[in-house]
Amino acid sequence: MGTFQIEGGHRLSGEIQPQGAKNEALQILCAVLLTDEKVTIHNIPDILDVNKLINLLKNLGVKTEKLGPGSYSFQSDNLDMDYLASEQFKTDGGGLRGSIMIVGPLLGRFGKGFIPKPGGDKIGRRRLDTHFEGFMKLGADFRYSKEERFYGVEAPNGLKGDFMLLEEASVTGTANIVMAAVFAKGTTTIYNAACEPYLQQLCKMLNSMGAKISGVGSNLLEIEGVEKLGGCEHRILPDMIEIGSWIGLAAMTQSEITIKNVNWDMLGIIPTTFRKLGIQLEKKGDDIYIPAHTEGYEVQSFIDGSIMNISDAPWPGFTPDLLSIMLVIATQARGSVLIHQKMFESRLFFVDKLIDMGAKIILCDPHRATVIGHDFKSQLKATTMTSPDIRAGISLLIAALSAKGTSTIHNIEQIDRGYENIEARLKAIGARITRID
Numbered sequence: 001m002g003t004f005q006i007e008g009g010h011r012l013s014g015e016i017q018p019q020g021a022k023n024e025a026l027q028i029l030c031a032v033l034l035t036d037e038k039v040t041i042h043n044i045p046d047i048l049d050v051n052k053l054i055n056l057l058k059n060l061g062v063k064t065e066k067l068g069p070g071s072y073s074f075q076s077d078n079l080d081m082d083y084l085a086s087e088q089f090k091t092d093g094g095g096l097r098g099s100i101m102i103v104g105p106l107l108g109r110f111g112k113g114f115i116p117k118p119g120g121d122k123i124g125r126r127r128l129d130t131h132f133e134g135f136m137k138l139g140a141d142f143r144y145s146k147e148e149r150f151y152g153v154e155a156p157n158g159l160k161g162d163f164m165l166l167e168e169a170s171v172t173g174t175a176n177i178v179m180a181a182v183f184a185k186g187t188t189t190i191y192n193a194a195c196e197p198y199l200q201q202l203c204k205m206l207n208s209m210g211a212k213i214s215g216v217g218s219n220l221l222e223i224e225g226v227e228k229l230g231g232c233e234h235r236i237l238p239d240m241i242e243i244g245s246w247i248g249l250a251a252m253t254q255s256e257i258t259i260k261n262v263n264w265d266m267l268g269i270i271p272t273t274f275r276k277l278g279i280q281l282e283k284k285g286d287d288i289y290i291p292a293h294t295e296g297y298e299v300q301s302f303i304d305g306s307i308m309n310i311s312d313a314p315w316p317g318f319t320p321d322l323l324s325i326m327l328v329i330a331t332q333a334r335g336s337v338l339i340h341q342k343m344f345e346s347r348l349f350f351v352d353k354l355i356d357m358g359a360k361i362i363l364c365d366p367h368r369a370t371v372i373g374h375d376f377k378s379q380l381k382a383t384t385m386t387s388p389d390i391r392a393g394i395s396l397l398i399a400a401l402s403a404k405g406t407s408t409i410h411n412i413e414q415i416d417r418g419y420e421n422i423e424a425r426l427k428a429i430g431a432r433i434t435r436i437d
């Protein structure tokens with residue numbers, strides 16, 4: 001179990017370049033299974049989850065070549081389907097959440113797809129019903145082994161397009177169904193589709209390979225089936241969750257930071273939501289400039305004067321992956337805010353650690369926490385903690401960098417799942433952080 005030691009309380013300054021988006025990369029990497037031609041992908045983040053998925057693809061027989069930092073080519077022209085029945089696949093597939101998205105492409109192209117219960121954060125129930133109900137709507141037979149926790153779908157005679165109304169706008173579920181439907185006969189219509197930038201990028205890539213997907217960016221996707229897809233070249237967007245993490249870091253440490261090349265137009269409601277907490281951010285070209293908040297930041301109130309409430313919603317609502325960061329920033333705001341995590345039921349328990357550090361937080365129930373900000377009149381105090389999930393991990397790291405004294409964070413593999421070379425990048429802007437293995 002890896003550990004960070006962090007000497008907090010120092011201002012940071014400088015520029016930070018966001019990595020490629022983790023959750024887009026996981027979709028895009030699975031899409032390389034849809035063609036026997038070469039697919040080249042740029043801006044792939046060098047993070048644990050992505051490297052695990054690349055390793056799984058290699059074990060499945062995908063020819064993989066590293067072309068340079070963040071750039072790879074993949075060719076799925078001679079897959080080893082026996083690997084899907086192996087013990088190794090159970091370990092590889094269970095190691096991350098994103099592996100679930102190999103099922104759609106395999107089902108679409110080869111008529112069968114399997115996956116052990118995927119890994120990912122333990123942040124509450126993470127059902128896969130949307131994925132498999134979608135595949136069944138396309139004509140696939142579904143089986144699930146409870147003992148082995150192993151999912152399988154088969155459609156020996158191919159898939160057939162249909163209309164489906166998803167029970168929930170699942171991100172990975174939509175990606176999976178789209179990747180299966182590109183080869184279904186006729187037209188597939190997906191209503192209540194997720195429409196995150198990750199999905200938009202995936203559909204853009206698939207269309208460049210010869211797919212016929214319309215409605216991209218909306219919750220109504222129409223996919224006209226095709227016989228074959230070809231190769232393509234694709235560039236992954238900057239990671240909007242990482243960008244949000246750096247905004248939070250700048251605010252909490254009262255530091256002047258510029259986040260470079262953020263692709264502002266794809267950030268949706270994220271900048272507006274930070275502004276609700278009084279965080280100033282300026283668009284400078286395609287960079288985000290955050291001035292040092294030496295006078296602190298004040299939580300805005302609603303028009304009727306009621307207490308500010310920040311909650312998550314499917315895109316274009318506010319992403320649940322930034323709520324833990326919002327919560328940490330709120331601990332030093334001027335004013336109070338209610339953080340409401342609607343999607344996941346176990347993502348707020350990390351507030352215990354912040355309370356230990358001196359934050360004023362009332363955990364109302366597993367989904368809601370009220371935060372009463374200190375307005376920098378009282379600094380958080382250093383402590384020893386364990387990172388329970390990726391976003392709680394980065395939030396605790398931000399808290400530690402703002403706190404007085406030296407903190408220790410264990411289980412930093414959670415952070416490494418999604419943040420590339422984090423200690424070097426933080427050191428470059430003045431952070432005092434050391435990795436102890």
Ligand SMILES: CC(=O)N[C@H]1[C@@H](OP(=O)(O)OP(=O)(O)OC[C@H]2O[C@@H](n3ccc(=O)[nH]c3=O)[C@H](O)[C@@H]2O)O[C@H](CO)[C@@H](O)[C@@H]1O
Pocket residue numbers: 023026097098124125126127167168169170171172173314319320321342343344
């Ligand atoms: C690898 C990957 O891409 N992971 C992301 C993906 O996970 P993932 O695709 O697994 O998440 P889903 O979109 O399926 O669902 C997330 C949670 O929200 C609930 N839900 C979802 C949609 C909805 O309309 N109503 C609802 O209640 C689900 O029951 C579930 O508990 O999307 C999540 C939601 O943005 C993010 O937190 C994860 O970082």
Ligand SMILES: C=C(OP(=O)(O)O)C(=O)O
Pocket residue numbers: 022023049096097098119120121321390391418
């Ligand atoms: C919850 C997340 O990841 P995963 O879905 O991979 O667990 C996340 O990226 O915040």
